[in-house]
Amino acid sequence: xxxxxxxxxxxxxxxxxxxxxxxxxxxxxxxxxxxxxxxxxxxxxxxxxxxxxxxxxxxxxxxxxxxxxxxxxxxxxxxxxxxxxxxxxxxxxxxxxxxxxxxxxxxxxxxxxxxxxxxxxxxxxxxxxxxxxxxxxxxxxxxxxxxxxxxxxxxxxxxxxxxxxxxxxxxxxxxxxxxxxxxxxxxxxxxxxxxxxxxxxxxxxxxxxxxxxxxxxxxxxxxxxxxxxxxxxxxxxxxxxxxxxxxxxxxxxxxxxxxxxxxxxxxxxxxxxxxxxxxxxxxxxxxxxxxxxxxxxxxxxxxxxxxxxxxxxxxxxxxxxxxxxxxxxxxxxxxxxxxxxxxxx
Numbered sequence: 001x002x003x004x005x006x007x008x009x010x011x012x013x014x015x016x017x018x019x020x021x022x023x024x025x026x027x028x029x030x031x032x033x034x035x036x037x038x039x040x041x042x043x044x045x046x047x048x049x050x051x052x053x054x055x056x057x058x059x060x061x062x063x064x065x066x067x068x069x070x071x072x073x074x075x076x077x078x079x080x081x082x083x084x085x086x087x088x089x090x091x092x093x094x095x096x097x098x099x100x101x102x103x104x105x106x107x108x109x110x111x112x113x114x115x116x117x118x119x120x121x122x123x124x125x126x127x128x129x130x131x132x133x134x135x136x137x138x139x140x141x142x143x144x145x146x147x148x149x150x151x152x153x154x155x156x157x158x159x160x161x162x163x164x165x166x167x168x169x170x171x172x173x174x175x176x177x178x179x180x181x182x183x184x185x186x187x188x189x190x191x192x193x194x195x196x197x198x199x200x201x202x203x204x205x206x207x208x209x210x211x212x213x214x215x216x217x218x219x220x221x222x223x224x225x226x227x228x229x230x231x232x233x234x235x236x237x238x239x240x241x242x243x244x245x246x247x248x249x250x251x252x253x254x255x256x257x258x259x260x261x262x263x264x265x266x267x268x269x270x271x272x273x274x275x276x277x278x279x280x281x282x283x284x285x286x287x288x289x290x291x292x293x294x295x296x297x298x299x300x301x302x303x304x305x306x307x308x309x310x311x312x313x314x315x316x317x318x319x320x321x322x323x324x325x326x327x328x329x330x331x332x333x334x335x336x337x338x339x340x341x342x343x344x345x
Contacts, residue, residue: 004031004104007097013054014091015046025050026163028092031100032057033166034111036184036196040156042163051090055179056171060196061085061099068195075108075197088179110203112186118155118165125154125188125210132214136222138252140265141316142189144340145217145323148333149190154210167207175296189217225249225319240285240331241318244310253313265316269342272311277303277335284331298332307338 006013006024013020013028022044029050032038037060038053057077062085064077080102084095092100103109115121129146132139146152150168158164170185172192185192186207198207206212230249231237253268254260260267275282279301282292292301309317321334 004097004101006092007094007101009094012091012093013046014089015048015051017046020046028100029053030163031104033164034114035100035103035109036112036169037181039169039171040164042158043161052179054092054096055088055090056181057100058085058088058090058096059177059180061096062088064196066195068193070194071199073195073197074110074199075106077196080106090179110197110200112167112169113203113208114166115155116165118153118157121155122153122157126152128210129188129214134218135256135262137218137225138262138265138314138316140263140341140344141320141337142214142217142221143344144265144337145221145320146188146190147340148336149185150188152188154188154213187213189213191216191220221316221319221323224322225315228322229315229318235326238318238322239288240309240321241315243285243287245315250314265312265341266344268312268314269307269338272308272313274305274307274342277301277306284328290328292331292335293328295329295332297329301332303335303339305339305342306335307342309334309338 005027006020008024011019011024013025025046026042026044028046029038029042029044032050032053033040033042035057037057039049041049060077061081062078064073066073066076066078080099082099084099104111129139129143129152132142143152149170153168156164156166156168167187168190170190170192171181172183172185174180174182181196183192183194184196186198188210189206191206191213193202206216226249228236229238229241252261254264277292279293280291284290284292294301317334317338320337321330324330324333
């Protein structure tokens with residue numbers, strides 16, 4: 001049985017409680033992190049992020065039946081509750097501490113990996129990515145996307161006073177209820193799962209394995225390229241591409257026999273020229289009536305020196321946008337990817 005130092009009669013871990021110690025909060029954060037509910041930070045401070053993670057776990061203990069649109073989790077969070085958690089409070093009482101203990105004890109609940117030396121591990125990731133070659137998708141675009149998704153890191157590199165060296169995790173949340181986690185992205189490529197926790201095969205295949213993580217990202221970007229750029233329906237068609245180019249999908253402006261094929265993306269981005277995107281003035285594309293606006297994920301809609309996607313000569317900029325979904329957020333994402341592409345080392 002897991003020994004939880006915050007399992008103490010009468011103790012409730014919550015914001016502002018002077019009775020709890022930093023060590024107890026650190027232990028809770030470690031458990032929330034390895035169970036996949038805390039985005040980052042093992043520092044002993046019970047702040048808004050820790051409170052939101054507690055709420056996310058409470059929500060799942062009340063609602064998560066293990067099913068996701070991409071398959072089923074190996075366990076049901078509902079089964080760990082046993083009537084002990086009755087509401088979403090953001091506070092960990094002893095009944096909830098018992099639920100956490102049961103989850104930690106269950107080998108079927110796969111825990112997220114951590115690195116003993118995250119800086120060295122991330123250095124190996126960078127080397128592996130630099131050596132990656134693919135005929136399915138341009139690796140420079142992937143590097144630009146990874147910069148946006150995970151800052152090019154597979155493991156968190158903690159600051160002083162923080163013990164968090166777990167895998168980088170992105171938590172997408174419900175728009176109105178920020179504690180409701182709708183999906184999780186894992187590692188350098190932030191490959192996303194809509195069920196939780198991941199299966200054993202998923203952990204070994206791309207959560208722990210960096211090469212597998214990168215290849216999942218390659219496959220997903222190629223799928224967006226093949227099926228979500230020049231499709232016949234609004235859901236499979238990139239409006240900006242249709243407004244800016246005609247004809248079949250353009251894999252690369254160079255032939256497959258040219259050494260620059262799918263590799264010279266930075267040079268193409270720089271040669272395309274650039275524009276500044278101005279909030280409220282720059283249209284999403286030439287035929288759009290909408291302009292760039294802030295969103296819940298992007299507080300500013302101003303970007304300087306963004307390469308002109310229509311001048312790059314291929315359709316990967318549009319696929320990169322659709323990689324992030326659709327709507328205003330995806331245009332922000334595309335602008336950042338193009339800017340990252342032009343700044344690649």
